[in-house]
Amino acid sequence: MKKLLTILALSLIAALSAVSFTACDTEHTHKYDSGVITKAPTCTEKGIKTFTCVNGDDSYTEEISALGHVLIHHEAKSATCTEIGWNAYDSCSRNDYTTYERIAALGHEYESEVIKEATCTEQGYTTYTCSRCDDSYAEEIAALGHNYVDGVCTRCGAKEPGVFEGLKLILNDEGTEYSVTGYEGTSTEVYIPSEFNNKPVTSIRNYAFKSCSGLTSVSIPDSVTSIGDQAFYGCSGLTSITIGNSVTSIGDQAFDGCNRTVLQALLSPIVLRV
Numbered sequence: 052m053k054k055l056l057t058i059l060a061l062s063l064i065a066a067l068s069a070v071s072f073t074a075c076d077t078e079h080t081h082k083y084d085s086g087v088i089t090k091a092p093t094c095t096e097k098g099i100k101t102f103t104c105v106n107g108d109d110s111y112t113e114e115i116s117a118l119g120h121v122l123i124h125h126e127a128k129s130a131t132c133t134e135i136g137w138n139a140y141d142s143c144s145r146n147d148y149t150t151y152e153r154i155a156a157l158g159h160e161y162e163s164e165v166i167k168e169a170t171c172t173e174q175g176y177t178t179y180t181c182s183r184c185d186d187s188y189a190e191e192i193a194a195l196g197h198n199y200v201d202g203v204c205t206r207c208g209a210k211e212p213g214v215f216e217g218l219k220l221i222l223n224d225e226g227t228e229y230s231v232t233g234y235e236g237t238s239t240e241v242y243i244p245s246e247f248n249n250k251p252v253t254s255i256r257n258y259a260f261k262s263c264s265g266l267t268s269v270s271i272p273d274s275v276t277s278i279g280d281q282a283f284y285g286c287s288g289l290t291s292i293t294i295g296n297s298v299t300s301i302g303d304q305a306f307d308g309c310n311r312t313v314l315q316a317l318l319s320p321i322v323l324r325v
Contacts (some may be wrong), residue, residue, distance in 0.1 A: 078170055081258070082104065082106075083109075083110075085102075086102040089101045091210070094117060094143060094145055094148065097115060099115065120140070120141075123141065123142075127315055131184065131296075132157050132158060132160075133184075135154060135155060136154040145195070147268055147323045156182070161181055164178050165177050166189075169192040170195065172194055174218070175191070175192035175322045176191050176192055177192060199204075200306045203246070204261070208246070216237075216238060217237065218231060218233075218243070220247050229250055229252045230252070231252065231259050233260075234266075236311075237265075237286070241260075241266060243272060245273065252274055253277070255277070259279065261282070261284045264288050267291065268292070269293070270291045270292040272295050273295060273297045275298055277299065278300070278302060279302045279303075287310065
């Protein structure tokens, strides 16, 4: 029995040895295909190509170099007042790579010029012109309106309507100053101007406003230095009078027939009211 077991063991060893020799006989050299790109390269990243044995039992890979950008050059364009610009730049024809930098539109830079000055009664206008592109526009300047002081506009010299219309003035022989000689207007308020035709009004002559009972208010400017005889005689309706600081001479009966308000005004250059 022992001898039989020994014979069986030797037979098994011989069989295994025979199988090993057979496997060696079937080994082969790998034959690979032409390869397949399993990861495509880009401008900036490498790709991969995979090669597989035709028997399907082995494979290997190779790197594919990055392609690099295919650059297209673009010339610079200057920005304008209304349109964007850019510096010279490059872009890639394969992807969205670019060195483009946007330059914002500059916007207009206007310089103003008054073409027509506004007056008391007429509009003016100002033009605004861009120093870069000559674009321009105009703006109206509203009429200023009169600025009446003592019945005369300080800007244009116009008389305030209804205030000293009908006032009579005469130029002295030297042609240097005016005097008030009378009143033929209908207004109840009279402002004697400090100037007329660019010359001072310095006096109110005798009887200038005598018996003008409809007058309720009179303003005499600082330019007047003298008031003549009976200049306001019988002006019984006067309730307000302003006498300037420069009056140094008042004639006889200049304010006879006026109420106490007028008489009080002779003592002070302020407006007094009953």
